[in-house]
Amino acid sequence: xxxxxxxxxxxxxxxxxxxxxxxxVLRDVLGMTGTKFGCGMALCGACTVHxxxxxxxxxxxxxxxxxASSITTIEAIGATAAGAKIQKAxxxxxxxxxxxxxxxxxxxxxxLLASNxxxxxxxxxxxxxxxxxRCGTYVRIREAIKQAAQSMG
Numbered sequence: 001x002x003x004x005x006x007x008x009x010x011x012x013x014x015x016x017x018x019x020x021x022x023x024x025v026l027r028d029v030l031g032m033t034g035t036k037f038g039c040g041m042a043l044c045g046a047c048t049v050h051x052x053x054x055x056x057x058x059x060x061x062x063x064x065x066x067x068a069s070s071i072t073t074i075e076a077i078g079a080t081a082a083g084a085k086i087q088k089a090x091x092x093x094x095x096x097x098x099x100x101x102x103x104x105x106x107x108x109x110x111x112l113l114a115s116n117x118x119x120x121x122x123x124x125x126x127x128x129x130x131x132x133x134r135c136g137t138y139v140r141i142r143e144a145i146k147q148a149a150q151s152m153g
Contacts, residue, residue, distance in 0.1 A: 003016065003063050014029050019062045034075050035073050035104075036104065038100075039059070042057035046100065047059040048108050049107060053072075053114060077106060082111075082114040086106055089145070090144050093143050096137070101134065105128070109128065117149060124142055
């Protein structure tokens with residue numbers, strides 16, 4: 001089936017089965033490999049993208065459920081105010097170790113700051129729950145989110 005999807009501000013026509021996960025459309029059809037496959041069951045967060053601004057697990061989101069929604073991936077998050085601040089803080093705080101989970105972490109953190117410029121530790125924990133970091137950089141992730149929040153004013 002043919003679908004027209006809006007990704008990072010551009011419309012793409014894709015010909016895939018309607019039940020194809022958005023993750024595979026992004027990676028295999030559109031060549032946007034920044035969004036990662038982790039578990040395939042929405043448990044790890046590596047595949048997180050924004051759909052109309054909301055963090056969404058793309059591994060369980062079928063392409064036919066996307067409709068006219070606007071999708072933002074890690075490739076374009078730096079063009080948003082929250083995304084740019086998060087990416088800078090990630091580098092400043094040296095969050096990344098292996099890096100595999102980081103696109104999903106950044107997408108979740110960016111969505112948090114876009115909706116809440118001054119999150120508490122509890123709000124950070126809630127927003128980031130379900131984003132697993134096998135390297136255990138959770139303390140640096142929280143520090144980076146706090147730094148980004150402070151820099152947003």
